[in-house]
Amino acid sequence: MSPHSQEQDNDEQNAFDLQLKYLFGTLKKEQAHTKDVTSKLGIEKVFEQGDAAEYFEKILSKVNPDVSKIFQGHLRHTATCSISDHHVNSDEVGPFWTVPLSMEDNNYYSVREGFEDFFKSSTVSGDNQMYCDYCDGKTDAILECKMEHPPEILTLLLKRFEFDYNRMSYVKIESCVEVPRRLQTKNCDYELYAVVDHVGSLRGGHYTARIKPYDDHNWYVFDDSYVRQLNSKPFEQVESFRSQSAYLLMYRKLDSPDRQMNHGNDHKSSLSDSQLSTPSCSFETGASGTKEEERKALAPQKRQRQSFSCCQLPPHRTSHNLSVTGTRTGVVP
Ligand SMILES: [Zn+2]
Numbered sequence: 001m002s003p004h005s006q007e008q009d010n011d012e013q014n015a016f017d018l019q020l021k022y023l024f025g026t027l028k029k030e031q032a033h034t035k036d037v038t039s040k041l042g043i044e045k046v047f048e049q050g051d052a053a054e055y056f057e058k059i060l061s062k063v064n065p066d067v068s069k070i071f072q073g074h075l076r077h078t079a080t081c082s083i084s085d086h087h088v089n090s091d092e093v094g095p096f097w098t099v100p101l102s103m104e105d106n107n108y109y110s111v112r113e114g115f116e117d118f119f120k121s122s123t124v125s126g127d128n129q130m131y132c133d134y135c136d137g138k139t140d141a142i143l144e145c146k147m148e149h150p151p152e153i154l155t156l157l158l159k160r161f162e163f164d165y166n167r168m169s170y171v172k173i174e175s176c177v178e179v180p181r182r183l184q185t186k187n188c189d190y191e192l193y194a195v196v197d198h199v200g201s202l203r204g205g206h207y208t209a210r211i212k213p214y215d216d217h218n219w220y221v222f223d224d225s226y227v228r229q230l231n232s233k234p235f236e237q238v239e240s241f242r243s244q245s246a247y248l249l250m251y252r253k254l255d256s257p258d259r260q261m262n263h264g265n266d267h268k269s270s271l272s273d274s275q276l277s278t279p280s281c282s283f284e285t286g287a288s289g290t291k292e293e294e295r296k297a298l299a300p301q302k303r304q305r306q307s308f309s310c311c312q313l314p315p316h317r318t319s320h321n322l323s324v325t326g327t328r329t330g331v332v333p
Contacts, residue, residue: 010064012062013062013063013064013065014064015040016037016040016059016062016063017063017064017067019036019037019040020037020063022036023036023037027227040062041055041058041059041062051161052196052198052207052247052248053098053157053247053248056097056098056155056196056248057097057098060072060097068097070151070152070153071097071151071152071153071155072095072096072097072151073095073096073097073147073148073149073150073151073154074093074094074095074096074147074148074149075093075094075095075096075145075146075147075148076091076092076093076144076145076146076147076148077090077091077092077093077094077143077144077145078090078091078092078143078144078146079091079130079141079142079143080141080142080144081130081132081134081135081139081140081141081142082123082139082140082141082142083132083134083135083139084134086134087132087133087134087135087139089130089131089132089133089134089141093148096151097151097155098155098156098157098248099115099118099154099155099156099157100157100159101114101115101118101156101157101158101159102114102159102162103158103159103160103162103173103175103177104173104175105171105173105174105175106175107175107176108175108176108177108178109158109175109176109177109178110177110178111156111158111177111178111179111180111183111249112178112180112183112240115156115183118145119144119145119146119147121142121143121144122142122143123140123141123142123143124140124141124143125140129141147185147186150185150187150188150253151253152252152253153250153251153252153253154183154185154190154250154251154252154253155248155249155250155251156248156249156250156251157247157248158177158246158247158248158249159173160172160173160174160175160198160247161173161202170202171202172201172202174244175244176242176243176244177242177243177244177246178240178241178242179192179195179240179241179242179243179246179249180192180239180240181234181235181239181240182239183251188253188254189253189254190251190252190253190254191251191252191254192235192249192250192251193211193212193214193250193251193252194209194210194211194212194248194249194250195209195210195211195243195246195248195249195250196208196209196246196247196248196249196250197209197210197243197245197246197247198245198247199245207247208221208222208223208245209221209222210222210230210234214252217233218230218233219233219234
């Protein structure tokens with residue numbers, strides 16, 4: 001890449017950062033529009049189908065790397081021959097922006113269990129045996145994925161949109177998921193602070209987002225031109241909630257003493273992790289009739305990211321040209 005094109009990239013990134021900053025700055029005071037942001041993302045027909053996860057990664061590809069790296073972690077993928085732990089035939093570390101969790105079309109799916117399963121080793125055998133350089137032949141192999149570097153913001157993608165080979169088309173998995181307030185990796189604690197929801201079908205649906213800002217103890221729902229405070233605070237009484245609409249889950253890392261302290265203040269009335277209560281469908285899920293929305297901050301990812309982050313293709317209809325009105329608590333008449 002020539003210095004000139006690098007400079008252009010930097011200018012574009014700075015311009016995009018400023019547009020986002022301006023958007024959210026305006027949003028605190030008055031009606032704001034997302035047109036500048038969506039046009040920078042190359043979205044012309046705002047009612048065309050799009051995928052929130054793709055747009056999320058597209059935004060990350062357009063902002064300054066210092067910003068996007070907050071969302072970036074690294075995964076280590078290894079393939080080891082089952083004959084010996086020393087026969088490591090593949091060992092790759094790569095960046096990821098989202099952790100894709102495969103769902104089955106059941107009535108219930110536990111995000112915590114799905115997250116843990118993602119990092120469990122698996123054995124491939126039979127027709128799927130892999131070539132071992134040390135054994136000079138095909139053997140069973142153990143595949144492992146480890147979190148090499150945990151991101152500041154951990155984004156989980158619930159793969160609700162999958163290809164059904166029986167129907168030879170994409171389908172939406174409507175399973176109810178149990179979303180925990182806290183997640184743990186080997187060295188980090190994470191706390192949920194944003195949810196992108198999708199209601200509706202594969203062909204026609206609606207995104208909303210629920211977000212708890214850093215500087216606020218309340219949750220807000222972003223729903224097209226509405227931004228309003230949620231009446232019920234999720235996790236006030238329980239440590240998890242159930243949702244049929246959750247699609248992207250964003251967790252922030254609680255690793256510093258400062259954040260831990262703030263976290264404690266935020267949840268004076270909440271239960272400890274050991275006091276798990278039966279999750280309810282609170283948090284204004286689709287079941288309560290409240291439409292939740294996505295902030296649509298999302299877009300197609302860079303090629304080199306695809307091997308590690310999941311890409312669900314299926315496009316659902318969504319209006320990108322959000323006209324967000326008022327202050328966080330303001331409601332459009
Ligand atoms: Zn071997």
